[in-house]
Amino acid sequence: MMMGNSLDRNQTSLAYRSLSILLLCAVVFTPLGLNTNSWAYQDEAAPVAGEAPPAGEAPAGEAAPAGEAPAAAPAGNGAAPPAATESFLSWMIRASGFFGLILLLISFLMVALIMANVLSIRRDNLMPPELIGAFEEKINNKDYQGAYELAKSDDSFVARVLAAGLSKLNQGYAEAVEGMQEVGEDENMAMEHKLSYLALIGAIAPMIGLMGTVYGMILSFQTIANSATSPKPSELADGISTALFTTLEGLTVAIPAMIFYSLLRNRVARFSLEVGMISESLMNRFSASSK
Template sequence: MSLMSRLSAVSWLVLLATVIAVGFNDFAWAQDADGGADPGAAAPAEPAAPAAVPADDGAGGETEEITQESFLSWMIRASGAFGLVLLILSFVMVALIMMNILQVRRANMLPVDFIEDFEGKLQGKDFQGAYELARTDDSVIARVLAAGLGKLNRGYAEAVEGMQEVGEDEGMAMEHRLSYLALISAIAPMIGLMGTVWGMIQSFQTIARSTTQPKPAELADGISTALFTTLEGLMVAIPAMVAYSLLRNRVNRFMLEVGIVSEGLMQRLSMAGKGRPASGGTAAATSPAAPQS
């Protein structure tokens, strides 16, 4: 079910709750109007007047009690277990976003210092130093280059294939970490929708069990649960969805740059190795995979 479908379902449920509440209010207003227009009910209404005072006081006290409750405490009370689950998901979402932001950076994937040092090794014909530099560095492009340099003695095609395999593995690992954000963005609205259904069930249960006309405050508990859980689910899902899209695009862009830069460096290294036999030696001897690691 897409996000728009879930939002449409929630909107229909909220609309149904509103129609029910308005219908009961209209029914109560009609009963009050009929009671006031009946002349025979005017006489017995006087002795019942003192009893109406404590009823009004009770209603007034209940209204004051609801008014004094803060919005946050009302939200926590109405959300219940669904709110607790969504709160835990929000903490996990923030942790995942921060972890991926710290990992998907140019300094971790394409460090400028490493590229400059590697190019310096190539210009100085220090192939052994270039291989050691790539093997000891912890960046993504260094791991890709190390995999290619390890297979360069088998040919340029084998080296490029080795780099592509490592690049795909690195990209898959990053996508795997990002997939948890996509999972949260899909689960959070469903938990909110479950809270919506539960709140509506509570409201209808109050109506079914009431022998008289239920008070609006009694119906408001279930409706508030439905609305708050829907709101909290969307508050968790929307940032997770946005963060997943932005970080995924960032990973794809960086992995593309890693592939372009690494293949360019490997091609320069291969061309330098082919030109080396003019000064003596063989191409295999100048291969960076030949030095003992």
Template sequence: MMMGNSLERNQTSMAYRSLSIFLLLAVLLTPLGLTARSFAYQDEAAPAAGEAPAAGEAPAAGGEAPAAGGGEAPAGGGAEPAAPAGNGAAPAAASESFLSWMIRASGFFGFILLLLSFLMVALIMANVLSIRRDNLMPPDLIGAFEEKLNNKDYQGAFELAKSDDSFVARVLAAGLSKLNQGYSEAIEGMQEVGEDENMAMEHKLSYLALIGAIAPMIGLMGTVYGMILSFQTIASSATSPKPSELADGISTALFTTLEGLTVAIPAMIFYSLLRNRVARFSLEVGMISESLMNRFSSSSK
């Protein structure tokens, strides 16, 4: 059973190490995504800048044709269909849904924050399911252990605690294993195991705190990057840019900030709640184990 517990702990440790490596890669790959998106933005902005004069020259050329044609210009209906064509392009650009706009504006930052949100939900569910009173302090185990102590079946009580994988069972097994050295040594051994188990649970919770700290930083990086795009548009434009030309950078800044906070706030809330639960259950385990082992204090004196 001890080998099974050790194997389970090694697997859990490997899983959390993989999570740490993923978070580190997410932070390191963010600047690469920034560079790639910056080049893509410049490539998209170049044709748009070239098309603007062409669109402006087309009406000028069309305006000269009616002047040369004299009175026949109104008869030619070519100028009137041009206006509906221009009006028809505006609704096509405005028909983009909010979700697709948010995905396009978020870009690489949104992808990283989406992955962090999946990890956050997985960590929350795993910790909520594991940090429960029935898992840490099974009532059936405590009742059976107390019954064996009342019957003075100390070896059976030790085997019962040794065969269980719960928090309180590990603490009781540590106390009974050192009982031959004295009651004070048994209590000290129980406290050491309790602190070790408490540290292991808080170590799992620390990844939620890490996500809560990283997510706003990634959102802030997206905010800075979006503002850089907007100022780049202003600097590269010969005239005052239109608000629609600045909308891409501003939307990137706002969406990434919103997404970063959306991931960070639940992570920090659940981290605080689960950490308080760990502290309360650790205290209860200490009180239960000491009350069960208290009967050996008089016999050891």
């Protein structure tokens, strides 16, 4: 049993170490990626100064002759260079900026918390069947001291509850049951406290996304205010994309956090009820055997 609990603690420790490595990589590499020239956003290819317009095109300020359609520019050296494009992912990272980096780090933390809680909140971890069988066997053999030492040496939920009941059994059966209930409530609160961080992430991630939304709209309105004429849609695109991408990223982090929080909280409530039923059943048998 101790080997199983040690393995479970090692898995939890491995999850937190993985989180630390991911956070370090995000802090080191994300600013480098944000500064790359490949994410430069270009809407149109501007003509080079001093270069003659391509053949077949009328110079600026001159209208095409009436009745004649403008000739298409021949392919070859006179054709305009294609506009530079960027991938959707690079556009999202560039537009999200600082808010996207914060949400990225929070998403790493969310994954680590989900992994740690899923590994720890398991029936075999909280109610080991080998421990329950060995404890019941010692009670049937009237080895009460051995039953207490067995429960005391194990680190599982049900073992702590049984050890608390046995330690107060000399004060009376009612006090023993009360002691088990107190330890059970304390263990249940400890597990819910670990889950509360997922609820916190589910609450603050949309707020960070909303902050990015407000910031992006401020950028767009600043462009409108500083423009002497009506700004082009491309000039407003940066602020609007920041607003939309940060909202999307905040919801993408918050929704899984709230889903796993609800699922794991229901699992904690169910396992806590099972531990209470099993421990009371074992203590009833212990009480009957001690009479």
